[in-house]
Each structure stands twice: as structure tokens, then as C-alpha cells.
Amino acid sequence: MIQQKEPDYVPMELDRDSHNFFALDGYEYIMNNKIPLMIKSLDPSAEVVNIFETKEARQILDTLRRYYKAGFINKDAALREPGGLKRGAKVFWKSSGGGPLSETTWSKDRGYKVVANPVTPSVVTTESVRGGIMAVNANTKHPAESIKFLNLLNTDPEIRNLFNYGIEGVHYTLDAKGQVVPISSKDKDGADASSRYAGVQYTQGNWFILNTMGGGYPDPLDKWEQFRQYNAGVVKSAVLGFTPDLSKMTAQTDNIEMVWQKYYPSLMTGSVDVGAILPKFNHELKQAGIEDVRKEVQRQLDAWRAVSR
Template sequence: MKKVFGLFILFAILLLAACSDDNANGESDAEGDGDVVELQWYMIGTPQPDTDKVMEELSDYTEEEIGVRVKMTQIDWGDYEERMRIITSSGENYDIAFVSGGTYTLNAQRGAYLGLNDLLETHGKEVKEALHPDLIEGASIEGELYGIPANKEIGNQSVLVFNGNLVDKYDFDIESIETFADLEPMLEEIKNNEPSFSPISAASMFRPVMPFDYVLGWNMPVAFPFNGDSETAVNLLETDEAMETFKVMRDFYEKGYVPSDAASSTDPWPYNVENWFVRIEGYNPYAELLWERDAGYPVKVQPLTEPIINNESVTGSLMAISSTSKHPEEAMEFLNLLNTDPFARNLVNYGTEGEHYEKNEDGKIVNLPARGERYSMPQYALGNHFILDLFENDPDDKWEAFQEFNDSGVRSPSLGFHFDPSPVRTEIANVSNVASEFMPPIFTGSVDPEEHVPMAIERFNEAGLQTVIDEVQKQYDEWKETVGE
């Protein structure tokens, strides 16, 4: 009997030790032991001194609303992609992360993120209803959504942004500008009369405005044309449209309108340094007010294109749930709340009322010094814009203008097609090396395109570009027969 009793005691001790080990390793079931789930959230942006304080206030609210708390870890802009690559490849347990563009597609195809279709139906119905349908369609990969897109502008529109002081000084008619080439007379006048200003900011030159939907990013030459045969992938360097653009760039460079180091410059040309006349930007309604707020002087805008809804524009900002998350339902509930609850969304965006901002009599946001010094978040990366409070200088119809902008967008024929690069990974690596050598000087006009574009085409072909294009076309045709119809 004593022997049996002793075995029972030994079993109990071992069981308690096993439970203790589980708790020490963080493997316990939070719901089973009564603890509140804490979600680990990775966010891009310069770490802010008051982030933990704001997250504590957010957690008090989310714990009451949906029974979870939230810990945000910010990773600085230049480090984010590499740090998240390490975190993802290591299999680290986390719940939510900001992601965008090609990284989103690649990691989703690799299984790094959870498919969200079922979770949206069970724990995210409100956010699904709030999202523009083109966001869902464009960000879905073979019919499955792997990230919640930020509900904001959904089209890419290229605009010319002008230094308003110089426009007024010379009485320039910017509304007459329809193409980049039309800038010539204005650039000449600025070059001759304003030696302390660059006619064109170097940051604008790395992405010339051309009618293509880029498959591997705008610095790689694989694309679908917007005009003509829009369902056949091409090497854009072989098109007349590209050559015409490159010749204009070369002409502007030779005339001194472009900084001589444009191809290698890392200068971001910030708005608050008034040393430029014109630049190219992506636009959303009333963006000029944001740029003016950064600049401290007036800016003026002239469209170059209409809004184009393509894969790039709808995957510019998403929140993914990690496939390693132990709390995917709670993570979706939080994303649902963040994108539909005005208090939660404004708190994360602006910080604490009375400390980081206050509201004027119209209920609009007025920044306090503490916000700029201690809490400044990348608004575009955080979720639904349409439930944000307006800044004091925002027009009352800002979000209505966003809705009209979205409704006016033209859908790219390849919207929703996400290329899987794995069959040609070696060729893409080789092509990327050629692109880094040739594309910046060609794009910025630093070299003669009639000489260097044929050289680039030859080098790209040697690197296997045609094999990549053939694989893109194959996958596109297969997609078109299924979800693309």
C-alpha cells in the first residue's frame, strides 16, 4: 500500500514539475489559467518614448472591450525589413506585424502569415465590411487574404509637386503641364535665376512616370503595359514609351536641371529644406496640406496620371497575423477593433488627448509639443483612415474626397495577380544585380539612353530576364483562367 501511495506522490510531483516548466517557457494556455492574452505587435517607425505609455492606455481599453492587451515593438525604418526577415525565418512566436509590397507577397507564399478568410468571417466581419472591395481582391493571393489592408487611398496617382513660393514668384501656369517634358521652360528659368535651388529634386528621378504595372518592383524592368496589349509581360526597356521618357530625362540632366549625383544620391530631399522647385510624388486627396505642414511654406500640385488601382497600391500597407501566433482569433479581434473603433484608432494614431494633442472647438486635432517630441506614428501604416479625427487644417470633406478618389480609380488588368518567384529565383537574383547597375543611371538621365539601354538589354538577357518574363506570363495566364476571370 505504501508503495502504491509513494508512486502516486511521485506522479503528482512530476506532473506539477511539468506544469511549472510549461509556465516558465510561456507555453501555458492563457485562457485556461485565467491570464489575459497579450498580443505582440511589430510596427515600422522610429521608436517613440511614449509608445509603451500609449499602449498601456490602449490595453486598458482593449482588455475591457475584447479581453486582450497589446505590446507594440517599433523597429526603425531602415532596419524594419531585415529585422522582420530574421524574426520570421527564426520561427519566433509573435502575433501581428506591419508588412507591405513584395515582402507581403513573398512571405505569404512561404507560409509566414495566416490565411485570413475564415477568421474574417468569424472574428472580423466589421473590418471586412469596412474595406473597399478592391483592397480585398487586390491583396488576395490565389483567393486568400493574408493581411488586413489599410483602408485609405487605393490608387496610385503620380503628381508634380511644386514649390509654391517659386510658382507665385514667376507666375508659372502649372495647370498647363500635362507631361514631364512640359516642364522645360519652367526648369530653365529656375536654373538661370535661382542658383540655390535644384530645378528637380534627385529623389524624384528614381521612378520616372511611365505607363507600366511593375511585376517585381519599379526598379526591375518586368512589367505589364497599361496601353495596348495589357496582358503580355514585357521588358519595358524595349518599349518606345520608355525610351521617350529616358530621352527627356537625359535632356534635363545635360541641361543641369537634375543634380549631378542623382543616380547615387541617398538624400531624401525633405520638404522642410527649401532647396527644390519640383518633384514627383504619389498623391491622395489633400496630400498637399500634409506636405505644406512638413515644409512650412506653400506647395502646389498638378496631376500627371489618373489614379491606377494595382497590386502595388493595394498592398502598400497591411497588418498580417503570423503563422506562429498562438492567439490568431484574438489577433483578428484586435485588428477588427483597431479598424472599426474610432477611440482605439485615434489613440494609436495621435496618442493621449490632453498630453499629445488637444481638440479645438470643431473637434479637430491640434498637436501639442509632446506629440512631435514623444509620440509620432506613421499614419499610413496603422489601419483604417476613414475613422480618424481630422487635423485642424484638414477640410471637413477630407474622407468624402478619399472615397471619391477611390471610386474614380482605374483598375489595372493584373490587379490581384501575385507572381511566385520561386521557380526562377536564381534568374531574379542575377537580373536584380544588373538592375542595380543600369537602372538608376538610366532613370535619372545620368547616361545616354541610346547607348546604355541596348547595353542593359543585352546584360539582362544574359542574366536570364527572358526566362523570368516567360514564367511571369505562364503564371499570369494560369491565374487569368481561375481567380482572374
């Protein structure tokens, strides 16, 4: 319907590093998507698999191919750089990872109302937790000061808000409810252009001491309480906390990533014939050593499970 009645819109926007569609079948990556070894998140006895050898992956790839041939997916998907939608981009559907109130943030960023619909359970995985880790470089000359700073960033609201929003009165103001309203200026084309310091919220530490956002599409005043409730209800992956040590297999993992870069973007966007390309992908993955890596990850996982139970 969108394709026919709204021809200016891309029905489905994908890029070369598109999101984990295999999560629809309950899979998570053991490391990251460039090493396509996955496991069923909620099965405590599941084995590690090359996802591209599974029937679930074949079904997903065939569906994406059908959508691409029907014109639903943007033709440049296999080449498009990953990232969020640009303001003014006419896109009907895009996949993304998010949590509670994500649509409020997306609506604010896009400048129009975005509606989000979760399609997988809220599962906390090792990969997702790893995205929130902050560390101090072992080679720093000031380790104690670095730790003191990280402590402030996670406990001092003034420091936390400074790094996320910039300087009050310069980059933002506070409204009557104490919510942040970015100070905007006009760009060279006369359009509104925010002058705020563009902190990336999820990379900087404790969220719960941040002021919420006001202005267009404001955050609810109880935003962080909603996040606490959400966090309390997530399901833990059966392999939460497991990270394999592949430091002795860097040659294999490097080769696997090179094969991944060759085939993954086109397969995962429906851009190529699955029946012709998928066997080549799996053949070259085996030549690169994916089966040796899979067996080593499985061995370490078995040992981890034996200790964890």
C-alpha cells in the same frame, strides 16, 4: 526660368529610387521596380515586357538625360537616398505618388505651401493595393490576439487615433472643430519641433475613423468624404489581383535585382549616357534570366486571365 532666376533652388529633385515615370505611358509593374517587368494597365490583352526594351522607356531616359545635362536634376541624384523633402529644402519640382488632398499633407510636413498636379489617371493596381495589406506572421504565438488587435485598429477610433497621433494632451490637442493639433516644443536650435508620436498614416489601417488634422494647412472637415468619392472614381487595372508565383525562380530574380542596382539609379536620373549604358543594362538583364522570368509571368498571366474572364 527657375534655373536662371532662382539659382538656390533645385529645378527637379530626383533620388536613386525615383518614381515610376513609365506610368506616364500607362505602364505598371507586375511585381516591383527592381524586377523591371511591366504591362499596360488598361489594356486587357497587353503582354508583359521588359520595360527597358520599349521605345517609351528610351524616350523617357533620353529626356531625363537631357534634363540632367542641362543642370535641371540634382547632380547627386543617383546616390541620394529616397525619401520626402526635408524642411527648408529648396526644390521646385519633385515627383510623388499621392491621392486626394496630398498637397495639404505635404504642405504641413514641409512648412510651406506645396501645389500638386496629377499627371496620370487614378488607377488602382495590385502593387498599390498590396501596400495597404496588414498580415499576421504565421509563426506568432498569439494569432487570435493579433487578429483581435487588427480588428480594433480598424474599428475603434480611440485605438486608431492613439497609434497615429499619440496620446491626447501629451502629443496633441483637439481644437474646437475636433481636429488634431500637434503639441510642439523647441529643439536645441530653438526651432519648433513637434513632440507627437509620428505614426505613418497609410501603414496602420482604416483612415476613415481618424480625426482630421488642424493647425497650419488644416485638413477640410469633409476630408474622408472626399476620399470616399475619390475611391469610387478610380479606374481598376486590367491585371488587378494578379500576383505571379516566382518562388521557383529566386536565383533569376536575385540576379536581376543585382543588375538593377548596378544600372537603374544612374539611368533613371539621367546621370549616364543612355546610348552607351542602356544596351549593357539589357544585355546583363538577359544574362540574369529576365526573359525566362518574363515568359513564366506571361504564362501565369494567361492562365489567370482564362479563369478571370
